[in-house]
Amino acid sequence: MDKQKISRETFMQLRDFIYEKSGIFFQENKIYLLEDRLSRRLQARNLSSYEEYLYFLRCDPDKDGELKELFNAITTNETSFFRDINQLDAFRTGIIPKVVEKKGNGQRTFRLWSAGCSTGEEPYTLSMITMDEWMHLNGWRVEILASDISEQVLASAKRATYGEYAVRNTNDGIVKKYFLEGSSGYVVKPEVRQAVRFVNINLLDMPQMKGIRGMDVIFCRNVLIYFDDNAKRKVIGHFYDALADGGFLVVGFSESLFNLTRAFKPVGINKCVIYQKI
Numbered sequence: 001m002d003k004q005k006i007s008r009e010t011f012m013q014l015r016d017f018i019y020e021k022s023g024i025f026f027q028e029n030k031i032y033l034l035e036d037r038l039s040r041r042l043q044a045r046n047l048s049s050y051e052e053y054l055y056f057l058r059c060d061p062d063k064d065g066e067l068k069e070l071f072n073a074i075t076t077n078e079t080s081f082f083r084d085i086n087q088l089d090a091f092r093t094g095i096i097p098k099v100v101e102k103k104g105n106g107q108r109t110f111r112l113w114s115a116g117c118s119t120g121e122e123p124y125t126l127s128m129i130t131m132d133e134w135m136h137l138n139g140w141r142v143e144i145l146a147s148d149i150s151e152q153v154l155a156s157a158k159r160a161t162y163g164e165y166a167v168r169n170t171n172d173g174i175v176k177k178y179f180l181e182g183s184s185g186y187v188v189k190p191e192v193r194q195a196v197r198f199v200n201i202n203l204l205d206m207p208q209m210k211g212i213r214g215m216d217v218i219f220c221r222n223v224l225i226y227f228d229d230n231a232k233r234k235v236i237g238h239f240y241d242a243l244a245d246g247g248f249l250v251v252g253f254s255e256s257l258f259n260l261t262r263a264f265k266p267v268g269i270n271k272c273v274i275y276q277k278i
């Protein structure tokens with residue numbers, strides 16, 4: 001079948017649909033990117049135009065099933081273990097001691113959320129770091145919620161098996177300590193995996209977000225870059241509610257909350273800006 005072209009009008013409608021459902025905003029110069037990402041969905045559903053596809057998303061009895069496939073198709077899932085090491089060192093040397101000091105006399109559960117966790121490298125990295133910090137966290141229970149809108153990446157995350165590319169930023173000592181190396185690749189050890197719970201969550205979904213409370217630290221890195229300011233503000237508001245008092249929000253190295261909220265205080269740790277709930 002010849003590759004179908006997407007008209008400007010249909011692009012606008014699809015883009016509004018996607019934005020409303022996920023917060024992900026395709027600029028007008030991303031028309032070919034969207035066309036490319038959705039062409040396989042047209043084939044899979046045996047549809048001959050993007051207009052038919054839009055109609056399917058709105059009206060077909062299996063529209064909910066297709067929405068999940070749409071999320072799988074449109075999301076950018078680039079990630080790796082130990083990505084942006086300066087931020088992770090800020091977590092290790094600054095955030096963990098502060099949380100331990102604050103909560104030390106109360107309930108000894110350290111609650112982390114990797115929001116937009118993709119194929120799992122980020123939450124497993126956090127689990128490895130907390131295991132390395134046992135001197136601080138001895139006697140603590142570590143719980144890591146790892147969520148993504150794409151079921152496809154979550155299925156991959158649960159397999160916990162990775163290729164060379166995923167560990168390209170990981171030093172050999174860590175690889176030896178926390179992975180089993182076999183013919184299938186690098187498999188994350190069970191003791192690292194046990195702290196991590198994967199859940200399918202859309203950050204724009206109010207009822208789902210309302211169920212998350214009492215987090216000590218939220219990592220939401222390289223996710224908000226795909227949203228417009230309005231969607232960013234909504235998600236940041238949800239994060240505020242999900243954090244415990246004084247909790248920390250870590251956004252991507254190139255991201256900032258500047259002009260989006262005044263409910264967080266920027267704190268400099270290890271040359272990184274981390275946001276603390278006021």
Ligand SMILES: C[S@@+](CC[C@H](N)C(=O)[O-])C[C@H]1O[C@@H](n2cnc3c(N)ncnc32)[C@H](O)[C@@H]1O
Pocket residue numbers: 022023024075076077078079080083115116117118119122147148149150153201202203204220221222223226
């Ligand atoms: C580029 S990856 C970032 C992965 C990891 N946080 C990192 O920094 O390496 C962005 C992830 O955000 C997810 N995402 C995008 N929009 C989302 C939404 N509305 N709700 C939940 N996850 C979303 C995508 O599926 C994708 O896996």
